[in-house]
Amino acid sequence: MVRKLLCADAEQQVALTSRGLDSTLLEAPWLTVCSRARAAREAIAASPAIEEAIVLSSEEVEGINLAAALKVDAPACRVYLAACEETGSVRSRLAAAHLDGVLSLDEVVRRLSAEVVPDTAAIAADDASGRSREEERAGGFLLTVVSGSGGVGKSTVATVLAHGAARRGLRCALIDADLQFGDLGEIGAADAHVSLDALAEDSALLPEVSAGEVALIEAPGRPELAEVLAGPLDRAVQEALGRFDFVVVDTGGSWNEQQVRLLERSAAVVFLIDQRASSVRACRRALDLCLRCGVATSSFVLVLNRCGRHAPFTSIDVSSALQGAPVAELVDGGREVEELLGAASAPALFASGNDLCASVDRLLGELLPRGTALCQGVAQERVIARWGLKGARAREKKHMRRASRRRSRAQRDEIRVPLGEGR
Numbered sequence: 353m354v355r356k357l358l359c360a361d362a363e364q365q366v367a368l369t370s371r372g373l374d375s376t377l378l379e380a381p382w383l384t385v386c387s388r389a390r391a392a393r394e395a396i397a398a399s400p401a402i403e404e405a406i407v408l409s410s411e412e413v414e415g416i417n418l419a420a421a422l423k424v425d426a427p428a429c430r431v432y433l434a435a436c437e438e439t440g441s442v443r444s445r446l447a448a449a450h451l452d453g454v455l456s457l458d459e460v461v462r463r464l465s466a467e468v469v470p471d472t473a474a475i476a477a478d479d480a481s482g483r484s485r486e487e488e489r490a491g492g493f494l495l496t497v498v499s500g501s502g503g504v505g506k507s508t509v510a511t512v513l514a515h516g517a518a519r520r521g522l523r524c525a526l527i528d529a530d531l532q533f534g535d536l537g538e539i540g541a542a543d544a545h546v547s548l549d550a551l552a553e554d555s556a557l558l559p560e561v562s563a564g565e566v567a568l569i570e571a572p573g574r575p576e577l578a579e580v581l582a583g584p585l586d587r588a589v590q591e592a593l594g595r596f597d598f599v600v601v602d603t604g605g606s607w608n609e610q611q612v613r614l615l616e617r618s619a620a621v622v623f624l625i626d627q628r629a630s631s632v633r634a635c636r637r638a639l640d641l642c643l644r645c646g647v648a649t650s651s652f653v654l655v656l657n658r659c660g661r662h663a664p665f666t667s668i669d670v671s672s673a674l675q676g677a678p679v680a681e682l683v684d685g686g687r688e689v690e691e692l693l694g695a696a697s698a699p700a701l702f703a704s705g706n707d708l709c710a711s712v713d714r715l716l717g718e719l720l721p722r723g724t725a726l727c728q729g730v731a732q733e734r735v736i737a738r739w740g741l742k743g744a745r746a747r748e749k750k751h752m753r754r755a756s757r758r759r760s761r762a763q764r765d766e767i768r769v770p771l772g773e774g775r
Contacts, residue, residue, distance in 0.1 A: 355401045356464070357429075358385045359392045359418060360408040368408075373461045383464070389413040389421070396426045404430045406460055420449035434460045448646030450616070492525075492596045494589070495719065496618040500634030502605030504626040505657045508693060509682065510602035511540045512712045513622070515698045518566045520716070522597040527569045529585060529614065530604035531578035534571030541696040542568035549577055552584035558591055567596065582610050589614070607638065612647055620719050621652045625670060625679075627663050632673050639674070653680060653719065660684040680715055683707040 358378075360368065365385070369375045378385050384402065386392040389410040396402055405426075407419040416433055423431045433446065434455040446454065455463065497510040507530075514526040526542060528534035537545070544559030545568035551557050559567040569588055572581055592599045601618075603611055615621055623638075625631050635654070642649050654674065656667050659681040667679040685701075685708030692701040702709050 355399065355403055356383050357392060357396055357402050357405040357422075358383060358408070358464070359387075359389075359405065359410055359415075359422075360385065361387045361411050364408040367457060368461055368464075371457055371461050373464060377464055387411055389418045392418065393421060393425055396422055396429060400426075402426070402429060404432070406432050406434050406455065406463070408434045408457075408460070416445055416449070419451055420445075423449055423451055444646070450646075450648075492593045492599050493620075493720070494593060494599050494601070494618045495620050495622065496601045496603060496614045497622045497624060498603050498607075498611065498615070498638075499605065499624045499631070500636075500638035501628075501631050504624045504631055506624055507534075507536055507539060507602050508689060508708075509622065509624060509655075509657065509712065510600050511536065511693060511698055512701070512709060513716065514540070514566050514598070514600040515702060516709065516712050516716050517598040517600070517720075518564050519702060519713075520720075521563050523561050523563055523595075524566045524598045524600065525569065525592040525596040526566055527585075527589060527592060527599065527601045528571040529601050529610070531571055531581055531585065532575040532604065534602065534604070536568060536602055537570035539693040539696060539698075540566075540568050540570075541693075541698040542566045544568070545570055548572050548581055548585060548588060549574075551588055552581055555587070555591060558588075558595065560595070567592075585610065586613065589617075607641065612645065615642070615647055615651075618651060621649075622715075622719075623652050623654050624657055625654065626657045627659075627665050632665070632670055635670075636674060653715075654678065655680045655682055655715065657682045658684040680718070681711065682715065683711040685709070 365378060365387075369378075377383060384395050384399065386395055387410065389412055392405075392407075392410065396405060405419070405422050407415050407422065409415050410418050413421075419431050419433045422429070427450075430452045432453050432455050433451055434457065495513065497506045497513070499506055507528075510526065514524045518524045526536060526540050528536040528540070528548070531548070537547075543561050543565040546557045546559055547570045549572040551569060558569075561567045569592070572578070589599065589601065601614055603614065623635060625635050639649060639652075641647075654670070654677055656665065656670050656679050659666065660683065663684065667681045671677055671679045685706045688704060688706055689701065689708055692698070692704070
């Protein structure tokens with residue numbers, strides 16, 4: 353039985369019963385009814401068994417603001433806004449707050465009336481156990497590699513990240529999400545591999561690997577299948593998260609809805625920039641796009657690739673161009689990287705002690721949860737909760753880190769509503 357939270361003032365509760373809702377359901381043991389915002393937020397925090405929240409109104413906070421606050425308090429809970437006309441403005445605010453949809457009053461009545469009253473003793477036992485949905489959903493750590501333009505080295509870095517995590521004893525999956533021109537099948541040496549089009553036909557083909565090994569899901573051999581395989585890609589990522597400890601997704605150069613979905617579900621996002629001024633400008637435009645589309649960037653790690661003594665840019669230069677955002681550096685590995693990956697010899701590349709591999713390993717040390725061992729059965733949401741974005745380099749100036757934190761707080765405050773305040 354799905355435990356629900358209903359946020360509605362007295363007037364809206366009367367409106368529901370007038371539309372056919374049995375008033376006795378408002379006292380059902382599986383339904384928590386709150387008329388005040390504070391009570392609703394306290395209820396969802398105190399009862400992790402609540403899987404769905406429906407917000408009509410509250411006595412002191414506008415419904416959409418309360419719904420956004422509940423989603424921040426319980427990201428794994430499905431949160432719906434009810435009794436609201438779905439205008440363009442509302443849809444924009446829904447997307448920014450990551451809500452799950454809009455319901456009419458009649459849909460709320462049908463949703464509540466369809467529930468079968470469960471065994472009260474079972475509910476009490478579930479509450480006493482304290483198990484949340486996050487703990488019941490096993491999944492790995494999802495890392496997505498993106499950029500604002502092509503040619504920055506995403507495929508190389510994604511491959512090195514996957515093999516670097518495998519060297520730490522994790523079971524890894526490397527997924528090529530560039531469905532038109534992905535080439536990880538050529539450079540991503542793996543212990544097992546399968547193409548996405550074959551996996552779409554039979555999910556049982558997903559490879560099984562042991563600790564310290566990498567499984568590769570290749571892009572389809574025919575670029576014309578890209579649009580058809582967008583849905584199967586989402587399912588492949590979900591399947592991989594259920595079977596592997598660490599999942600690295602390499603993306604294409606252009607941004608689309610599929611890429612946005614990957615960004616929203618990732619525990620961490622490596623945003624790669626190279627030594628071209630156009631790459632820095634593209635990064636700035638992409639970050640602005642995320643802000644306008646309501647895509648959270650708190651999980652982004654900005655990384656400058658191909659750094660060296662004679663490189664035109666350092667992380668300090670790029671950080672200044674991006675208004676003080678912290679930027680990490682990956683050292684240029686030279687011709688050896690292209691030669692060994694071109695021969696599908698990623699293990700040999702690590703064995704050579706290449707500078708790129710050493711800097712990627714340091715980056716992994718920042719990305720992986722500190723003090724935890726990623727292992728099968730750890731829920732991704734719990735990994736995210738324990739993972740804190742650290743400064744990429746200890747020598748970054750303090751004012752740069754503080755500026756980044758101030759911007760992050762400002763973005764969160766756009767959807768987080770203090771209790772007791774309305775619009």
